[in-house]
Amino acid sequence: MAARSADAAVAGAGILGLAHAYALARRGRSVVVFERSPRAAGASVRNFGTIWPIGQPAGRMHQMALRSRALWLEVLEAAGLPFWATGSLHVVRRPDEADVAREFCEIAPALGYPCEWLAPESVLARTRAVRPEGLLGAIWSPTELTVDPRVTLARLPDYLAEQFGVEFRFGAAVRSIDLPAIDAGGEIWQVENAIVCTGHDFEMLYPEIFRATALTRAKLQMMRTHPQPAGWQLGPALAAGLTLRFYESFQICKTLAALRQRIADETPAYDRWGIHVLVSQTAGGELTIGDSHEYGAAVDPFDRAEVDELILDYARGFLQAPEWRIAQHWHGVYAKFAGGPYFAASPAPGVRVVTGTGGAGMTLSFGIAEQSMAEMGL
Secondary structure (H helix, E strand, O other): OOOEEOOEEEEOOOHHHHHHHHHHHHOOOOEEEEEOOOOOOOHHHOOOOEEOHHHOOOOHHHHHHHHHHHHHHHHHHHHOOOEEOOOEEEEEOOHHHHHHHHHHHHHOHHHOOOOEEEOHHHHHHHOOOEOOOOOOEEEEEOOOEEEOHHHHHHHHHHHHHHHHOOEEEEOOOEEEEEOOEEEEOOEEEEOOEEEEOOOOOOOOOOHHHHHOOOEEEEEEEEEEEOOOOOOOOOOOEEEOHHHHHOOHHHHHOOOHHHHHHHHHHHOHHHHHOOOOOEEEEOOOOOEEEEOOOEEOOOOOOOOOHHHHHHHHHHHHHHEOOOOOOEEEEEEEEEEEEOOOOOEEEOOOOOEEEEEOEHHHHHHHHHHHHHHHHHHHOO
16 A cells, blocks of 8 residues: 655644644644544543633743633634633632632732632622622633533534645554654555654553653543523633642642641542532533542543532532533543653654643643644754
8 A cells, every 4th residue: 555645643633633733734734633533532522621721830831821822712713613711710618718819819910810809799790600608709810711622622623624734534543653654544654743642542652651751540520411591601610619729820829728728627528539620611501510530540430429429519519500400421531740741752753742731631732732843843
């Protein structure tokens, strides 16, 4: 069989792979994307769809998240994909949560976060989805975006193909890379560069580099409600007090230690299952609610009803929504790198491996792809 050719190949059609395909195509490269499944079915379609700069630590990673957000907007608008630039609210209902939120709003703006503390009446003016009972206030941030990940990951390949001529080979697993040759799905391709974005399947290619790294997996349980009534909108994506202990950005707060200790003492199950609760809304009006975090190389295929109930019980404490019936339960799996915000390596000339973005793949993907281009000299 005669070899086919492109300037560059991408292994994986999740959001990180698509972001790299976009970055390459914008630079005039011909690109082929290989995806072992008939369509993207991994972490990129099993998440909240939130682009979440406020969760990234101040400095390089926060700036990368903001750059990624700008590129997201560029792509979404050009492709005509649905999105909601509604920002986020971290609502607080306990005094120690309010202490952390207020402290963050005092020091974070000088570090580049355009956030502010809102009193209860101002929170309720921004959304009708927050319960007023016991509300002490919230962190308001305008930078967060929400997309519908299932819609976005299904339609973005069409845009890349039509606009840039990117070729997609779904159902074609990459079996080996020995540049310039790539063997994928029984086809041999000749390419100059290859970028591997295979998510939590990081042992499939170049297993030797992964054995020496601090990569593991995280399993997340999530749910989606039936559609909310016509006209009802969540507004800003919602988080609450548990989230303040989850994202690295909030570690700048001296008051965080007391909050962490109170949660550990009063509700240890939240720590045991790595629970913090976010809420976003889809293009169809459903609410996505989650999530939990179980870490380890082996992923338990069986979900725990008790974990879903813990998530829902906590959500009911701050969220008021007309429709609470759960239509779907699922779990996602992503790769997490203990040695930094993500894992990147060059195991051979012209080859780059990128994975281990943790829960920030949607947020960082386009920014990471730009960084890959710079480091590969493309």
